[in-house]
Amino acid sequence: MKVNKNFENIGLSATLEINEKSNKLISEGKTIYKFGLGQSPFPVPEIVVKELINKSKEKDYLEVIGLKKLREVVAKYHSEKNNYKYLPENIIVGPGTKELLFQLQFILNYDLILPIPSWVSYGPQAKLLNKKIYYIKSSAEENWNINPLLLDECCANNPLAKLLIINSPNNPSGTRFNNYKKIGEVAKKYKLIVVSDEIYNELNYDGSYESITNYYPEGTIVSSGLSKWCGAGGWRIGTMSFPNELKNIFDAFRVMASETFTSVSAPIQYAAIKAYSENHDKYLLNSRKILKFISEFIYEEFSNVGIKCQKAQGGFYMLCDFSETKISKFNDSRTLCKTILEKTGFAMLPGTDFGFNENELITRIAFVDFDGEKALNFLESNVLDSKSLNKIFPNIDNGVRKLTNFIENFS
Numbered sequence: 001m002k003v004n005k006n007f008e009n010i011g012l013s014a015t016l017e018i019n020e021k022s023n024k025l026i027s028e029g030k031t032i033y034k035f036g037l038g039q040s041p042f043p044v045p046e047i048v049v050k051e052l053i054n055k056s057k058e059k060d061y062l063e064v065i066g067l068k069k070l071r072e073v074v075a076k077y078h079s080e081k082n083n084y085k086y087l088p089e090n091i092i093v094g095p096g097t098k099e100l101l102f103q104l105q106f107i108l109n110y111d112l113i114l115p116i117p118s119w120v121s122y123g124p125q126a127k128l129l130n131k132k133i134y135y136i137k138s139s140a141e142e143n144w145n146i147n148p149l150l151l152d153e154c155c156a157n158n159p160l161a162k163l164l165i166i167n168s169p170n171n172p173s174g175t176r177f178n179n180y181k182k183i184g185e186v187a188k189k190y191k192l193i194v195v196s197d198e199i200y201n202e203l204n205y206d207g208s209y210e211s212i213t214n215y216y217p218e219g220t221i222v223s224s225g226l227s228k229w230c231g232a233g234g235w236r237i238g239t240m241s242f243p244n245e246l247k248n249i250f251d252a253f254r255v256m257a258s259e260t261f262t263s264v265s266a267p268i269q270y271a272a273i274k275a276y277s278e279n280h281d282k283y284l285l286n287s288r289k290i291l292k293f294i295s296e297f298i299y300e301e302f303s304n305v306g307i308k309c310q311k312a313q314g315g316f317y318m319l320c321d322f323s324e325t326k327i328s329k330f331n332d333s334r335t336l337c338k339t340i341l342e343k344t345g346f347a348m349l350p351g352t353d354f355g356f357n358e359n360e361l362i363t364r365i366a367f368v369d370f371d372g373e374k375a376l377n378f379l380e381s382n383v384l385d386s387k388s389l390n391k392i393f394p395n396i397d398n399g400v401r402k403l404t405n406f407i408e409n410f411s
């Protein structure tokens with residue numbers, strides 16, 4: 001059987017693979033601390049779940065680009081957050097942003113510019129479509145921000161590289177971009193199409209919402225959805241918001257969607273209206289508090305054994321550099337992750353999945369192995385402190401200690 005050659009060298013998506021591997025080890029009776037897959041630990045807000053139950057009899061195919069009422073609330077939401085007037089007729093609702101990102105890459109006849117590090121799937125999606133990828137390497141010293149000079153150089157040298165995907169707060173680094181103005185200037189100069197992946201933007205620990213749309217809305221497509229801030233990854237719903245200037249791309253998208261996924265599940269779309277139109281301030285405030293608390297605990301513990309990481313500013317990830325620890329003798333990050341998983345049960349992903357070289361001893365952790373509902377309930381009448389750590393986040397606490405003990409006692 002002949003399989004498209006673009007599949008050569010592309011395996012199962014790294015995050016899903018580590019999750020399946022961790023589950024297998026758990027089913028064999030091993031204790032595994034799941035710092036691999038980045039899934040929200042929090043429950044979907046009650047009011048949204050109730051609406052899903054109420055609408056469970058909705059069974060019809062819906063409009064290809066999404067329910068009108070849903071597109072209206074999404075347009076209102078992004079118009080407020082992104083400081084630009086989005087029209088309901090320029091919003092598309094799809095079965096998760098991963099699918100929408102793939103379709104967008106299919107539609108756009110451009111090569112891709114990607115920062116290193118980047119989320120695991122942008123690159124493989126481009127490779128499946130036989131696109132060229134131009135990488136712009138960022139550094140820990142720059143808090144993993146894109147360097148605008150390198151972006152400018154890349155655009156000047158590669159006239160077909162016109163699609164740039166950025167993501168902040170960032171998966172894998174947990175840091176935020178602080179130079180949108182400069183990136184926006186370069187993007188404008190080269191008329192780039194920017195996809196701003198804002199799926200974690202509601203999880204900035206200080207509650208702010210930032211976007212490149214403040215500087216370059218006319219060339220930016222905002223990608224977002226309910227998977228992260230609303231805990232609804234398995235519901236499979238995401239959105240893309242287009243400026244009117246990119247209407248032609250939107251029109252192609254409508255055709256593409258009509259020939260592929262038809263429309264997103266009807267009950268989910270009805271429930272999503274509630275997600276976008278109700279007030280979730282307390283839920284979000286407490287989710288952020290919990291994530292910040294855990295990230296600070298890990299940062300301290302890891303720093304104490306020489307793991308270099310940058311403080312997370314949003315979302316639920318961190319990059320960890322083991323090159324100055326006692327286990328720096330490992331040759332590559334994949335072997336390091338494999339050995340640590342076998343010896344300690346701590347599952348994480350090698351930096352190679354995010355664009356780093358094999359010999360850079362960098363890994364990514366997702367700190368979500370806890371019961372989010374229990375943590376939110378606890379916060380109703382308690383404060384988070386070191387005493388509550390093991391009670392509310394046992395796998396985070398035990399996993400981190402296992403790993404740091406392993407490093408300290410390594411010889």
Ligand SMILES: Cc1ncc(COP(=O)(O)O)c(C=O)c1O
Nearest residue numbers: 096097098119167171225227238
């Ligand atoms: C940066 C980033 N973008 C997009 C996605 C995909 O989200 P979904 O397809 O659930 O909307 C993820 C999920 O892990 C992500 O981390």
